[in-house]
Amino acid sequence: MPTPNVVLHVADVHKRFGGLHALADIDLQVEEGQTHAIIGPNGAGKSTLLNVIIGKLAPSSGQVIFDGAILTGRKPYQINQLGIARVFQTPEIFADLSVLHNVMIPALAKRDGAFKLNMLRSLDSEVGIRQEAEHMLEDVGMHSSRDMHAGSLSRGDKRRMELAMCLIQHPRLLLLDEPTAGMSRHDTNTTIELLKKIKSRGMTKVIIEHDMHVVFSLADKISVLAQGRIIADGTPDQVRGNPKVQEAYLGGTH
Amino acid sequence: MLAMSRNDLLLFLGFTIAVLAMPIWLQPFGAAYPDLLQRFMIFGIFAVGFNILFGLTGYLSFGHAAFFGVGSYAAVWSFKLLSLDAIPAMIFAVVVSGLFALAIGFVSLRRSGIYFSILTLAFAQMSYNLAYSVLTPITNGETGLQLTLGDPRHFDRLFGEAMPGQPVPTLLGQSLGGFTGFYFCAGFLILAFFIAQRITGSPFGMMLKGIKSNQTRMNYTGFNTKPYTLAAFVISGMYAGLAGALLAVTDPLAGAERMQWTASGEVVLMTILGGAGTLVGPVIGAWLIKYFENIFSAINETILARFWDFLPDGADHFAVVVSSKFVGEGWFLTLGLVFVLIVVFLPGGIMEGVRRIAHLFDRKRSSPTNPGKTAPHPQPAE
Known part of the structure; x- marks a missing residue:
């Protein structure tokens, strides 16, 4: 078996908040093109782990390596410019702007970099960026709402738009923090369909999830986190049959 | 490069005409001097x-004076x-x-929200106190900096002796008093409006709106928001400097009181009154406040x-006593009431009122089966 290409490597990460050991000895390897799910009961440290990966929190020790570059100590915008996009638990969108502009902004970030004093051009003359954004919106099935205020979208549509905002940057790694949290069953299902569609394009994804239905229908690999430690690692089938996992979920903090 | 959309062009032309024709259409309001x-x-x-800075980027500075x-x-x-x-001076x-x-800006923008506002206020009050007392050799303190016959004016001396009499600012030898001064300033307002319009419609302007809307998303989208906010801060500081210079051109006396916090607060009122984030709103707000300040404060009991x-005896006396509280020295009261009414009923300022009226007409024109392109409203969930 050829050694798969590891895109993201979380190496021996510890995170302490005062006396609380939120993450202990986390070692995680995400392979190129795979959808890697991190699951665990509430308070297991899932969000902390995600925040360490994205640079919002600094680990107490250990480091995060993405494609040969150490992420630890970089700012969120620098991490994004390396090719990592993030979907938040509560969609982080530009509520005051139109849907189309919401999707054009990340496309401009991809093209122009972290800062460009682009004052002389008119946004109307950015035809290429605009077309790209319109295609992206068609792709996620939101083209008809492109002129709406993003703030007035339904929760499910906000999530779809946020995904479009990430996907237009063609990230090498997409991080999803509970992408279906707080959604109706209908919205959950459309989001899963969309994520499956993206999956077929071979983008690497790390998904933090609570909902087993979502995890087992999407993930290639699952890591189970409980009380700050990884207690199991493997394919969905391996994890499902693991007695430790069943204990963590059924007899643990839950 | 200078291509404009049709709407932008119409807005710009409309604005230009309205400004240049002000000496005519302000006549009935008694403000055409x-x-x-x-x-x-x-x-x-x-x-x-x-x-x-405030309307586009969402940073409320309390120290722009x-x-x-x-x-x-x-x-x-x-x-x-x-x-x-005037040109080198500007x-x-x-x-x-x-x-x-x-x-x-470099220091203040390390914080956002209320902390940013307080930092700018602190810096402005520091500047005011420096100008008022500490830096007297530069600012001439309480008296204010003014022109004198003995000023060196090195460039002017190269081209001959100074003219006799009190020196006044000129443009290529022409005096800038009266309506010449107005048209000189009007040219700069139109230019300032044009540049603001370009900035608003540019990708840079879109980034500023993004920062106002959701700075977290901007950071995770790959933007370093610091230089964007700093650029917006410097641009708006340069606008303020341009305005200050024009005031010195029309009246060559610079005093410290124009840096005081009340002056910083006034521009905040102007922007909110007219409609923060709109292009025309802040200008209308400024006009309205200056109109109140100059016209309402000049009304006395005789007027x-x-x-x-026309009221019967007794009633007219009562009306004079009541209304006199709102004019003259009391013009602040009128302004305060107008401000409260607008913020409570039209949080988007006067421009929101204009939009609502336009919207009303729009709805009347389009047929009931085709609501036309009304303002974005929530779409029922599928």
């Missing part, structure tokens, strides 16, 4: 620039040292206030008595 018109232009520029004052001082110094011509003022804004004359 050059002194007040110049102030309309100057504070219009101040508000347009302030709106780039500092840049206004620095612009005035810089312009007067240019008159004293270099030349009485360039000098814009550059100096821009550098000043760069320094203050009121004549106005209420």
Whole structure:
């Protein structure tokens, strides 16, 4: 078996908040093109782990390596410019702007970099960026709402738009923090369909999830986190049959 | 590069015509005299620039009068040292206030929200106190910096002796008093409006709106928001400096009081009153406040008595007493009431009122089966 290409490597990460050991000895390897799910009961440290990966929190020790570059100590915008996009638990969108502009902004970030004093051009003359954004919106099935205020979208549509905002940057790694949290069953299902569609394009994804239905229908690999430690690692089938996992979920903090 | 959409072009042309025709259409309001018109232009520029920071980027500065004052001082110094011509003075003022804004913005923008506002307020009050007492050799303290016959004016001296009499700012030898001064300022307001319009419609302007809307998302989208906010801060500081310089051109006396916090607060009121984030709103807000300040404060009891004359005896006296509280010294009361009414009923300022009225007409015109392109409203979930 050829050694798969590891895109993201979380190496021996510890995170302490005062006396609380939120993450202990986390070692995680995400392979190129795979959808890697991190699951665990509430308070297991899932969000902390995600925040360490994205640079919002600094680990107490250990480091995060993405494609040969150490992420630890970089700012969120620098991490994004390396090719990592993030979907938040509560969609982080530009509520005051139109849907189309919401999707054009990340496309401009991809093209122009972290800062460009682009004052002389008119946004109307950015035809290429605009077309790209319109295609992206068609792709996620939101083209008809492109002129709406993003703030007035339904929760499910906000999530779809946020995904479009990430996907237009063609990230090498997409991080999803509970992408279906707080959604109706209908919205959950459309989001899963969309994520499956993206999956077929071979983008690497790390998904933090609570909902087993979502995890087992999407993930290639699952890591189970409980009380700050990884207690199991493997394919969905391996994890499902693991007695430790069943204990963590059924007899643990839950 | 200068291609504009049809709507932008119409807005710009409409604005230009409205400004240039002000001496005509303000006649019935009693405001068509050059002194007040110049102030309309100057504070219009101040508000347009302030709106780039506050309305577009969402950073509420409580210290913009500092840049206004620095612009005035810089312009007067240019008159004293270099030349009485207005153009070098304005360039000098814009550059100096821009550098000043760069320094203050660099520190203040390390924080956002209320902390940013307080930092800018602190810096402005520091500047005011420096100008009032500590830096007296530069600012002439309480008296204010003014032109004298003994000023060196090195450029002017190269081309011959100074003219006799009290020196006044000129443009290529032409005096800038009266309506000439108004048209000079109007040219700059139109230019300032044009640049603000370009910035608003550019990718850079879109980034500023993004920062106002959701700075977290901007960071995770790959933008370094710091230089964007700093650029917006410096640009609006330069606008303030330009306005301050124009005030020095029309009246070559720079005093510390124009840097005081009340002056910083005034531009905030102007922007909110007219409509923060809109292009025209801040200008209208500035005009309205300056109109109140100059016209309402000039109304006295004699004028009121004549106005209420049609009422029966006794009632007219009562009306005069009540209404006199709202004019003259009491014009602040009227302004305060107008401000409260607008913020409560039209949080988007006067421009929101204009939009609502336009919307009403729009709805009437389109048939009931085709609601037309009304303002975005929530779409029922599928």
